[in-house]
Amino acid sequence: MELSFAYINDDEKKMEKAFRFRYEIFCEEKNFFDGESLYGPMETDLFDEYSLHFGAFDQFGDIKGYARLVCHSENGYPMQRLCPYEITGAKDFIGESSAEVSRLAITKDFRSFYQKSSMGNTGAANNKNDTDLYIAPQIQFGLFRMICAACLQLDITHVFAVMEPFLYKRLLRFSLKFNAIGDEFENHGKVFPFLGRISDFEKSLFSENLSPFPFQDRNSENFHSDIPFLVASYGKICA
Secondary structure: OEEEEEEOOOOHHHHHHHHHHHHHHHHHHOOOOOOOEOOEOOOOOOOHHHEEEEEEEOOOOOEEEEEEEEEOOOOOOHHHHHOOOOOHHHOOOOOOOEEEEEEEEEOHHHHHHHHHHHOOOOOHHHHOOHHHHHHHHHHHHHHHHHHHHHHHHOOOOEEEEEEOHHHHHHHHOOOOOEEEOOOOEEOOOEEEEEEEEHHHHHHHHOOOOOOOOOOOOOOOOOOOOOOOOOOOOOOEEEO
16 A cells, blocks of 8 residues: 655645545544534534644545644634643643644554554454554554644644543654643543653654655745645655
């Protein structure tokens, strides 16, 4: 399989695919949310307008993974609406220099296979091609690269996330370290509020010879331009 990653805010067709993908996972599969939007089976909310949207696509243009970066706005962050208590550990970081990673999703086939293998199900690799085991981590890694690069260009220094312990441990495998900033609470399972530092993520996601900005010199005077960032899709990953 060949995967490519893209910033999709300006692509209406890819955005529609992303919202339908979210509906399939968060409404149909997990039953986190109810009903369809006015435009059909698409999952959307009030934070989408203030978000940067990223997708992982196969060689046929089908979406295999998605994540959004919710930027600061008058609506706050999804985390603040989900958490039943005030997150005191977030106070010093809420503002223009922070954002929240939200709606991280991977297509069910790859996600289920990866979870079974991670839990020691040795028979899983015998039922599917061995390379499938690595697709879910590649999708997560690629999406976080996109998120990290966006944050670097927009001077976002910290990101929040609400996630279950399993996802937290999985991200640690990429050396993506989040720190818990509150106690666990119930949200379709036990979750915690986390905070991550973008400068730490950059070291883990980009080697010295791999720039987050293939077409821009981060040291140049016009680094912060009005040109949509991430004009490249980080090349392609073959699995």
